[in-house]
Amino acid sequence: MAAPTSASSAASAAPPSAAQELDTSYLETLVGYNTRRATLAIVEVFMDRMAAYGLSIVDFSVLSLVGHNPGATSRQLCATLGILPPNLVGIIASLDKRGLIDRRPHPTDGRALGLHLTDGGLALLRQAEATAASLEDDATRNLGPAERATLIRLLQKIYR
Amino acid sequence: MAAPTSASSAASAAPPSAAQELDTSYLETLVGYNTRRATLAIVEVFMDRMAAYGLSIVDFSVLSLVGHNPGATSRQLCATLGILPPNLVGIIASLDKRGLIDRRPHPTDGRALGLHLTDGGLALLRQAEATAASLEDDATRNLGPAERATLIRLLQKIYR
DNA sequence: TATTGTTATACTCTATAACTATA
DNA sequence: TATAGTTATAGAGTATAACAATA
Known part of the structure; x- marks a missing residue:
């Protein structure tokens, strides 16, 4: 959470005044504090680079899952990403309007719509996934391949 | 992100319809996806149990840092927690109004206010930190002590 | 009767601009 | 002139209730 949030990060690598840093040793003993801080650090880079494609993090997740x-249906995306149905409507509509996905009648369920990438959507996804891989390498540059694999394994032990 | 967000988690351990789970294997190769999912899993438990003290996650972090x-000053808390000054004002005011913290004139800087816990704030913090320790143990029950230490070390390599 | 997708809406969180008082 | 704390406000993100069409 302490990472400067975009505002100050561009101009100043060092803090503007530095003032005096607080002792965070207690908070750093909490797993949740550390996962949150790491998430914010990665998310910041993620948002910056995905902005080139006009994709938010959820946009990227939806495009990738489709x-x-x-x-896949909206209902399945909601269950997978932890998004509530009303909040996914606008995201899907926007990706559809941009010509990145198609909504087709579901083959067996008349209530549902099956989502598919268009050719343009697939092309954009490939670029975005390449960017994501590169950005992840940068954000985790202090981790070796084995450490990265260990980290992912331990994180999945928490949420899976 | 896929974790059911409080709504469905109470009544149903298994998904309501289950429908058909999507393949998330690609997203699971991304460190950011895994840190985010783990954070959401812990945050859910954290919010549930801290509600007993009327503390949000940020409330807890501020109380603990103070x-x-x-x-400590507002400015220092903002820098440490990545919160913007306007968004901290209400949080501080609320903790002050509840009698958990005091705002005293800063000894050397007339513009600033030094924050201190009241006796009540200290008592509440001690309870809350004990609850946090217990809740973290529960949320990371699939990790051994060594794994937990390794996880924290690897996460800090990302954000520090 | 239950579920999919949807609208409307409210609440929270986060972000920017601008003010005041001190430095 | 720069900084600490503050106000007002705008924008995301997230939450619930309720509806039409379909199962």
């Missing part, structure tokens, strides 16, 4: 799960 | 850094 790409890897052709015919 | 407790471990008597005389």
Whole structure:
């Protein structure tokens, strides 16, 4: 959480006044504090670079899930990403309007719509996923490959 | 992100319809996706249990930092927690109004106010920190002590 | 009767601009 | 002139209730 949030990060690498840093040793003993700080550090880089494609983090997640799960429904995306249905409507509508995804009648359920990438959506996803891989390497540059694998394994032990 | 967000988590351990789970294997290769999912899992438990003290996560962080850094200023809290000054004003005012913290004139800087815990604030912090320790143990129950230490070390390599 | 997708809406969180008083 | 704390305000993100169409 302490990471300067975009505002100050551009101009100043060192803090503007530095004043006096607080002792965070207690908070740093909490796993949740550390996962949150790490998430914010990565998310900041993620948002910066995905802005080039006009994609938010959720946009990227939706586009990627649809790409890897052709015919997925809104309901499935909501369950997977922890988004509530009313909040996904605008996201889907926006990706559809931009011509990145198609909404087709579901083959077996008349209530549902199956989501599919368009050719343009697939092309954008490939670029975005390449950018994501590169950005993740940068954000985790202090981790070796084995450490990165260990980190992911331990994190999944928490949420899976 | 996929974790059911409080709404469904109470009544149903298994998903309501289950429908068909999507393939998330690509997203799970991203460190950011995993840190975010783990954060959401812990945050959910954290919010549930801290509600007993009327503390949000930021309330807890502020109370804890002031407790471990008597005389800290708003500016320092903002820098440490990545909160913007206008968004901290209400939080500080609320903790003050509840009698958990005091705002005293800063000894050397007439513009600033030094923050201190009241006796009541210290008592509440001690309870809250005990609850946090217990809740963290629960949320990371699938990790051994060594794994927990490794996880924290690797996360700090990302954000420090 | 339950579920999918949707609208409307409210609440929280986060962000920017501008003011005051002190330095 | 720069900084600490503050106000007002705008924008995301997230939450609930309720509806039409379909199962």
